[in-house]
Amino acid sequence: MKTREASSRRDFIGTGAKAAAASLTLTAPHFVHAAASDEFKIVLVGAGGRGTGATADSLRVDKRIKLVAIADAFQDRAETSRKLLKERFGPQIDVPDERLFVGLEAYNDALACDADLMIHGTPPGFRPLHYRAAIEAGKHVFMEKPCCVDAGGYRSLLQTNKLADEKNLKVGVGLFRRHMPTYLEAMGRVHDGDIGKIQFMRCYCNMTAWGGGAPHVDGMSELEHQIRNWRVFDWLGGGRLVEAHCHELDVMDWAMQSHPVEVNGMGGRQAIRGLVAKGGRFGTDFDHHFHEYTYADGTKMYSQCRQMVNCWGPMTEHVHGDRAVVDLNGKMRISQARDDGQEPENPYRLEHLHLLDAIWNDKPYNEGWIGADSSMTSIIGREASYSGQVIRWDELVAKAPDVFPKDLTWETEPPVMPDEQGRYDHLVPIPGFYKPY
Structure with a gap:
């Protein structure tokens, strides 16, 4: 293991859990007050049950969070996800037909949108590719686990984690027990x-x-x-x-x-x-x-x-x-x-709460390291x-x-x-x- 990679892991493991525990006493308004603007935009890539659920948990943190694009390989899943989220969150869902992207390359269209964060819920085999694209596009990321399915994907994750750290982008992973x-x-x-x-x-x-x-x-x-x-x-x-x-x-x-x-x-x-x-x-x-x-x-x-x-x-x-x-x-x-x-307390919501706290208050936060190793x-x-x-x-x-x-x-x-x-x-x-x- 290279020294820089090992250091990144140790820094996150040593401080991330303590920061997460401390933030349990905070509430969503504290986080929004620290945000750079009144509106925080997210895109969903992978609109099945897992991605839709993770998006819902993020939207529940604050009403000024908005979903602005959905991408999925399949039209039916993209439309179903939009419908379900619109019924639950109303004005927080701003996904017109022109920002409902379908196909194997749809993730690129979603990442080209004006947004702050990608929520990633595709089958895990796609994760290293899409994670890399999101970090290169300057997006913060929440991705479900597992983060890869083979050693090649793991090697890719390590490279992208380093890039995320260099660009000061925050990364959350759906290992909810950590929260x-x-x-x-x-x-x-x-x-x-x-x-x-x-x-x-x-x-x-x-x-x-x-x-x-x-x-x-x-x-x-x-x-x-x-x-x-x-x-x-x-x-x-x-x-x-x-x-x-x-x-x-x-x-x-x-x-x-x-x-x-x-x-x-x-x-x-x-x-x-x-x-x-x-x-x-x-x-x-x-x-x-x-x-x-x-x-x-x-x-x-x-x-x-x-x-x-x-x-x-x-x-x-x-x-x-x-x-x-x-x-x-x-x-x-x-x-x-x-x-x-x-x-x-619901850990599925806390994992988004902690990620958004890190984004809005510029705290070190990259769960990509633990996601890769696990x-x-x-x-x-x-x-x-x-x-x-x-x-x-x-x-x-x-x-x-x-x-x-x-x-x-x-x-x-x-x-x-x-x-x-x-x-x-x-x-x-x-x-x-x-x-x-």
Whole structure:
């Protein structure tokens, strides 16, 4: 890791959480008073449920925030997003037809608009490309997680993070646990040594089964089908592990204030295999994983990720010290860390509140560094499951390819293609044979 990159990470990790915790006592009018003008303009790139929801959370901070453009690959999603936001926020939505952009290049049109901030909610595979374009265009950015789906995307993120810092642009990432009061207090205690030396950690992202996506519609290109069903294609969504487990793995990195150096693990397709046999069009990723991560000082972290029905389903994080244990699922076994009767604050809104505070009051703020590392922590886990090998961080970052197509157009053939029966079984990684690079 280059010295400047490492310094940027340390500066943000060391000061960002404390600044976020301190700003919990502020309210939106304090932020608006510090703004440079009475109007703050945002554009939305990626108008599905996630992007629309993030936009709504930003608009709720203050009524003088306005959405002035929407861009999406698909007309129906762009129009639906505009309709829903207009119904909820009325005059805060100023998106006429001429600023409703559609297509794979629509993000460039949105970024050319007079606006201050891009909210990014596309499939994660697009994120490094669009993030770079936004920073080059001089926009602040809020982007959902994960921030990349492969090592090439991670390398790109590091370059763009440096550019954002050089241009004094603020970057938020949808790792909402970093903004939860209970998590902020817990991490403060961990980092202050209240639980003693960390002995080991464990985390779980065991969920119900995800759907396999919509059926292939006659006349729809394979590329459109995959983009509309991005969650089950690694080149677009990263796979179930990267897309879902990124949150818990980020908390583990947060506790250690660094990323792991290597990981080994295993996984497979249990429930998905049965559904594919019944004719489902599922992608190529696994539906269950188990990993042993190792950090630079030798600390071990054990991770489970599963998407199956009728199975044990915790989504929690646990840090075991030699004096106490932190259970990061809303309760803590230290001293009473919070008032159980305290009304919880919405972290999905707080992450926008903290970003806007940094923009309007010119505070150092670049969550792109933690977004990149947390995404890569997920990616090396996926590659360990797929390959059955020990995956070392530095080797994968340096050697693994960028799988996202260059100059993507509607005529581009996707990186993965179905067989004659419209299935993807032949592309499912086989441990012991799959090569990460």
